[in-house]
Amino acid sequence: MTGDIPGISLWDHSAEEPESGTPMPGDVTTDVAIVGGGYTGLATALYCAEKGMQAHVLEAERIGFGGSGRNVGLVNAGVWYPPDKVRKLLGDTYGPRFIERFGSAPGQVFDLIEMHQMRCEVTRTGTIHAAHAAQGMRGLRERYEEWQRLGAPVELLSRDAVAERTGTRAFHGGLLDHRAGTVNPMGYVRGLARAAQGAGAVVHTGVRANALRRDGEAWVIETDRGIVRAEHVVLATNAYTDTLWPGLRDIFTTIEFFQLATPPLGAEMAHVLPGRQGVWDTGMIMTSLRRDAKGRIVLGSMGPVVGEAGRGLSRRWAAKRLERLFPELGPVRFEVAWHGQIAMTPDHLPRIIRLAAGVLTPIGYNGRGITTGTVFGQCMAELIAGGDPADLPVPMSDLKRVPFKAVKTxxxxxxxxxxxLWKSF
Structure with missing residues (x-):
């Protein structure tokens, strides 16, 4: 991260939930060992602990250090594809189940936040998928009609209606999803850590998993702080997957998503997203827009941060974008810039893979980490407790590598x- 604010992102600095986690004191024996202290790992630990299982989370850095603490913070229903496309890809058994479970996923997140009183700047005013151009409305209208047939609380917005909710006339219309909302993403992941520990799970930070091997009836994770023996292992590292399991990081391509945030702008920006809905647009290279609880405007798009918050290509891009959206604000300073990694699968759908007996990995979230991590954390607990894989929202996948991954990335x-560069002029 670059800018005036310390930490890995704005959210790292502004989250009200405190950091948590303990050093690993030495060798550990547990029912479930979970590698990765993000949404998936901590949701898995929480749901396992609630089922009476011993769960230990192993995080190499600190809670939310990877994609969870660098997220945009949009709590969206569904995935990139409209429901009909999901049904075609997953078939008549898994398709409707996936649509239903991921359609209700924001509610699952909000229920956890309320139940555990997580301090994460939660809003439940929806998110807006905004048409970046006139042709973008065609796809949004089709999505609206599909969700309407399924009884989802979505609303097709005219250009005037989007302008009223966003404060800008730059968009040609939009789709408002009333199921959705926003959070401080670091606040949510830290809240999950607190909830998991409160349920009896143990969260170890500063523990790097170096090797994973079978030893009789148990799996052994060799770390730089000792040995962990477990009956079940969940690799919950998603886009930050390393070489712990050979070939795993080759099943997806990695892209970055960068964000820049202004300082709190006060009354001058009261007309900008007055309901604090999160926005993303229909552009092929997507742009995100939201505001935080302190009155900062946060802009983002695909790619890495180039330069710093105060200078460089990404700052110029953000300044031009903000000028187009809200010219009345005049020149605005940016105080922080950062990016995170996203794991993209070839079909843009997430995976659950049984790597071996007792070893599971949910992976490939395609930029929907908050809801997917929470839902798949619950799925991991259900599977480990003896649930039927046929009841999952997706079929079990194979470890299939993406050809020419390095070239594509x-x-x-x-x-x-x-x-x-193009949008900076």
Missing amino acids: GAMRAGFVAHQ
Whole structure:
């Protein structure tokens, strides 16, 4: 992260939930060992603990250090695809189940926040998928009609209606999803850590898993702080997956998503997102827009931060974007810039993979980490407790590598940087 604010992101600095986690005191024996202290790992620990299982989380850095603490903070229903496309990809058994479970996923997140009184700046005023151009409304209208047939509380907005909710006439209309909302993403992941520990799980930070091997009836994780023996292992590292399980990080391509935040702007920006809905647009290279509880405007798009919050290509991109959206604000300073990684699968759908007997990984969230991590954390607990894989919202997947991953990743990164340059003039 670059800018005036310390930490890995704005959310790291502004989250009201305190950091938690303890050093690993030595060798550990547990029912479930979970590698990764983000949404998935901590939701898995929480749901396992609630089922009476011993769960230990192993986080190499600190809670939320990866994608969870760098997220945009939109709590969205569904995935990138409209319901009909999901049904075609997953079939008549899994398709409707996936649509239902992920359609209700924001409610699951909000219920956890309320139940455990997580301090994460939660809003439940919806999110807006905004048409970046006139042709973007066609796809939004189709999505609206599909969700309406399913009884979802979505609303198709005219250009005037979007302008009223966002404060800008730059969008051509939009789709308001009343199921959705926003959070401080670091506040939510820290809240999950507190809830998991309150339920009896143990969260160890500063513990790096170096090797994983089978030893009789147990799995052994060799760490830099000792040995962990467990009957079940969940690898909950998603886009931050390393070489702990050979070939696992090759099943997805990695892209970055960068964000810049202004200082609190006060009364001058009261007309900007007055209901604090989160916004993302229909552009092929997506832009996100939201405001936080202190009155900061947060802009984001695909690609890495190039430069710093105060200078460089990404700052110029953000300044031009803000000028187009809200010219009345005049020149605005940015106080922080950061980016995180997203794991993109070839079909843009998440995976659950049984790597071996007793070893599971949910992976490939395609930018929907908050809801997917929470839902899949519950799925992990259900499977470990003896649940039927046929009841999952997705079928079990194989470990299938993406061909030419390095080439694709490099090409996308270069394209995103070129897009920043193009939009900076």
